[in-house]
Amino acid sequence: MSDSPLLKTATLHAAREALQRLPQLQRLLETPTAQALLLRYRREHVAEAMRDRLDALRQSICAGAAKGVAPYFVEATFFIEVRDELARRHASRLVRVINATGIALHTNLGRAPLAAEALDAIVETAAGYCNLEFDLATGERGSRHALVEERLCRLTGGEAALAVNNGAAAVLLALMALAAGGEVIVSRGELIEIGGSFRIPDVIAQSGARLVEVGATNKTRIDDYRRAIGPATRVLLASHPSNFRITGFTERPPREQLAALAREHGLPFIEDLGSGALVGMEAFGLPHEPTVAETLRAGADLVSFSGDKLLGGPQAGILIGRKEIVARLKRHPLLRALRCDKLALAALEATLALYEAPTPPQQRVPLLRMLAETPQAVARRARRLAGLLRAIPGLDVVVAQDRSPVGGGSLPGDTLPSTTLLLKTSDISADGIARRLRQARPAVIGRIARDRFILDLRTVNDAEVRELARLVAEALAASSAS
Ligand SMILES: *Cc1c(COP(=O)(O)O)cnc(C)c1O
Numbered sequence: 001m002s003d004s005p006l007l008k009t010a011t012l013h014a015a016r017e018a019l020q021r022l023p024q025l026q027r028l029l030e031t032p033t034a035q036a037l038l039l040r041y042r043r044e045h046v047a048e049a050m051r052d053r054l055d056a057l058r059q060s061i062c063a064g065a066a067k068g069v070a071p072y073f074v075e076a077t078f079f080i081e082v083r084d085e086l087a088r089r090h091a092s093r094l095v096r097v098i099n100a101t102g103i104a105l106h107t108n109l110g111r112a113p114l115a116a117e118a119l120d121a122i123v124e125t126a127a128g129y130c131n132l133e134f135d136l137a138t139g140e141r142g143s144r145h146a147l148v149e150e151r152l153c154r155l156t157g158g159e160a161a162l163a164v165n166n167g168a169a170a171v172l173l174a175l176m177a178l179a180a181g182g183e184v185i186v187s188r189g190e191l192i193e194i195g196g197s198f199r200i201p202d203v204i205a206q207s208g209a210r211l212v213e214v215g216a217t218n219k220t221r222i223d224d225y226r227r228a229i230g231p232a233t234r235v236l237l238a239s240h241p242s243n244f245r246i247t248g249f250t251e252r253p254p255r256e257q258l259a260a261l262a263r264e265h266g267l268p269f270i271e272d273l274g275s276g277a278l279v280g281m282e283a284f285g286l287p288h289e290p291t292v293a294e295t296l297r298a299g300a301d302l303v304s305f306s307g308d309k310l311l312g313g314p315q316a317g318i319l320i321g322r323k324e325i326v327a328r329l330k331r332h333p334l335l336r337a338l339r340c341d342k343l344a345l346a347a348l349e350a351t352l353a354l355y356e357a358p359t360p361p362q363q364r365v366p367l368l369r370m371l372a373e374t375p376q377a378v379a380r381r382a383r384r385l386a387g388l389l390r391a392i393p394g395l396d397v398v399v400a401q402d403r404s405p406v407g408g409g410s411l412p413g414d415t416l417p418s419t420t421l422l423l424k425t426s427d428i429s430a431d432g433i434a435r436r437l438r439q440a441r442p443a444v445i446g447r448i449a450r451d452r453f454i455l456d457l458r459t460v461n462d463a464e465v466r467e468l469a470r471l472v473a474e475a476l477a478a479s480s481a482s
Contacts, residue, residue, distance in 0.1 A: 015065030018072040019058060025050055033079045041086050049082045049089070096442040098464050098471070102404030102418050102456025104370045107195055109445065111308040111315070113366045114347055118313065121350035122343050132342045145330060147345050151352045152320055155278055156292045158303070160326035162319045162335075163348060167306035168198045169338040170317030171272050174302055175207035175235065177332040178268055178325070182234030185212045187220035189246060190239045194274065200239055209234065218246055222253040222261060229265050236262045238300075240290070242274035242309075245413050255290075259299025268301040268325055275411070276305025276318065278355055284362075284371040286406070286414050292320060301325055307344070310411075312367030313351035314344040370459060371406065375417040381465060382419035382457040388469035389421065392476060398422040404458045418458040424451070425476060436475035444471050 028034055028050055029043075037046050057073060064071050099109050135142035145162050152161035164170050175184060184204050191213065193199045204211045212233070214224040225236060236258055255271065262269035273295055281289045289310065295303045302325050307316030317338075319329060329335065340348070354364045362368035382399055389397045400422055403415035423433060433453040437444035446455045460468060 011065050011069070015061050018061045022054060022057060022061075022073050023075075025054065028078075031075070031079075033075075037079075037083060037086065041090060045086065045090070046082075049085050050078075053078060053082050053085065098442050098444045098468055099459040100444055100446040100455040100457070100468070102402070102420070102447075102458045103407035104367055104404070104459050105309055105407045106459075107407070111306075112312045114314060115312070115351055115354055115364050115366055117354060117364060118347035118350040121346040125346045126343055130342060130346070132345070144339065144342075144345060148349050148352060151349065151356065152318065155352060155355055156296055156303075156320050158292075158296050158320035159323040160321065162326055162329055163307065163340045163345065164317045164319070164335070164338040165340060165344075166315050167194075167272075167274060167304060167309075167317040168203065170304035170306075170319050171198075171200075171203055171239075172207055173317075173329055173332060173335060173338050174270055174304060174319060175204055175209050175237075176334060177329045178270070178302075179204075179234035180208035182209055183212045183230070183232045184209045184235045184237050185214055185225055185228050185233060186237045186239070187215045187224070187252065188213050189215060189217050189220055189250070189252065190237075190241060192239050192241055192243070194243060200237075200272075204237075218249055219251040220253070221251065222257045225253070225258065225261055229261075229267070233265070233267060236267055236269045237272065238270070239272035240274045241412070243412050255295065255298035255300065259301075262301070263299070268322075269299065270302045270304070270321075271295050271300040273303050273305040275309040276307075277310040279361060279368070281310070281371075281411065284368070285416065286371065286411055289411060296320065307348055307351075310367070311351065312361075312365040314347035316340055316344050316348050366461075371416065373458065375419070378417075378458050379419040381460065381462060382421055385455070385457065385460075385465050385469060386421055388466065389423070389472060392473050394425050394427070395472075395476060396424045398424075398452075402454075402456065404456050416458060418456050420457065421455045422452040423455065423472070424453070428476065433475065436478060437471065440471045440475050442467070442471070444468060444475075 025047060029047060034046060034050075057071070057078075060071050097109055099106055101109070105111050131142065133142050133144050148163050149161045153159065164173055186200060186204075191200050201211050210232075212228050214220060214228045238255070238258060259269045273290065273292060275289060277289045277291045278293070280291060281287065292303055292305060300321065302319060302321035304317060304319050305311070307313040307318055319326060351365065355361045357364065362372040386397050386399050389395060398421070400420050402418050402420040404418040405415050424430070425433070428436070430448045430451045430453045434446065434448055437446065446453055448454065455468070
């Protein structure tokens, strides 16, 4: 039928007319609708979005003509598309998320949420000027590194401390300053990878040191280390397997033995703790994690860990240990490239202060509060949300007991009891619900199992429950085209 020469001529003719009828950009910019857009966006951005839309229309008119259907210009549709495109191009890319995964330390969701005190400290010091590198006592140049050092030492029993940009930077700096040009001895059971890009062997190579592997994947003995020590050895490094666990026949020398061996040879013993708990996790019903203080007491000369894992603070890498060792790190020329900015230092200092407050830190540090919350309190919140969600027509809500991992390179394999809501509707799949909730603002992230969309209430806070119910209602009501 489309082969008919008469019809083809007719559509070509229609297409030519449709192209000719496309309005001029200048005229479109003068319409009241465009004027309204110009109150929200710069003229060049509005013009660009319109030009792109007109180009697309031109192309679909030509493509349509070939197929025998020539679309034409409809001003109302045109402006809806331009408005949506402008909204998409200029929306914030970094947005708030309601974390209903149950994973308190979710690396992809920004790890630890900050305490109110940390946020206040950021606003208080960063909205104007602050004494980042100015000594208020003497009126002379000060050191940003001194801002958190004393507190870190009081909290852990370390002699000196330094905060850098993140845990990876902390390990890199330590190895560059202490081991470059020499050898670093690591157990084969501790050649870890964290988060897909931080690998101990690669970091050692980047630091300019050489890796010497000892022992086997599951068993390393103190004699393995002893035999590997030679004139080129600079550091004994232990790293905490923070995102996996080896079970069965395993063996690692106690930290005290490693520390003693290092001391015997005048070498520094560094422990990359990773998760960096300042308080015992058994208080929250979790297995014991070596705390920073314990690791130092066991004889580590330098301990490194992240600020935004079990500490519950901002992204940072903290190094604590012996004074002369930390002094070598402070003198390293690349420290400037790895240092913390004022926002992180403000938040870190305020978070550390919560650990020194008379009230237990789990009352104020959101991460610890989430870990410490009783299963009954999580269940109550889940029932409250279930009550609100059951008002949504067509939504089936089941309350279930589940367990949530802690996540974020901390406490692998350990979980906390939690309560989840399993959602199902007859017309939208679990994937569909997940997609719609990702598009909501704030976005909602849950998980999917057995074709149900699951909200885990351990990581949702009480203040988010009403909002979460509204977001689910809106997401399910939205047309399936979105
Ligand atoms: C998480 C972790 C790191 C990396 O810390 P980031 O703050 O993510 O850079 C390094 N080592 C260990 C053992 C870790 O657990």
